[in-house]
Amino acid sequence: MSSHVERTPSHGKPATAQALNASLKAPKGTRVFFVDNLRVSLTALVIVHHLAITYGALGTWYYQDPNKDMLAMIILSILAAIDQAFFMGFFSLLSGYFTPGSYDRKGGRTFLWERYLRLGIPLLVYDLVLDPLREARQE
Structure with missing residues (x-):
């Protein structure tokens, strides 16, 4: 049983793959906006992930809220794991x-x-300046 996928006449590739390849091989100086949007979405997800750890999910972070509701902890831990x-x-x-x-x-x-x-x-600045300040503050 074959699946129905629209094929382009020139290469036999699925049309969506050909469109993706064409958009990624854009002329020099142009942006691939869907990749920018994907990066922004992933960055927002990283922020939500660290907020989840701060407010109840299992894991370590610089600050963790001391008030831990069991239901919130379960939900946020599932979100963080996924x-x-x-x-x-x-x-x-x-x-x-x-x-x-x-x-x-x-x-x-x-x-x-x-x-x-x-x-x-940035790694050197963190290792030599920011991390020692953070550790001194925790002591």
Whole structure:
């Protein structure tokens, strides 16, 4: 039994896959808005996830509300478990999909330097300044 999928006459791929590939190979300087919208949605989900941990879900976070209602704890823990199962992987998938194009455009040295500036410096600031302040405050 075959499934009914609309095929394009030129390549035999499903029409939706061809449209997706065409939109991802947009001319230089254009944005892929559905990917931006997906990133914004995933970022909002990460914020909700950390709020859930703060207000009742199982897990560790910098602050946890001392008033724990059992029903809220169960609901928020289920929410956190479900969204944690996919949101970080989805961010990695999106990042990995666009990395080869960025690497090809910029070259290896520039690509790595820009990654260092975007990721390495904030990590160093957190490790050397913010985390020691947080630990000193907790003591």
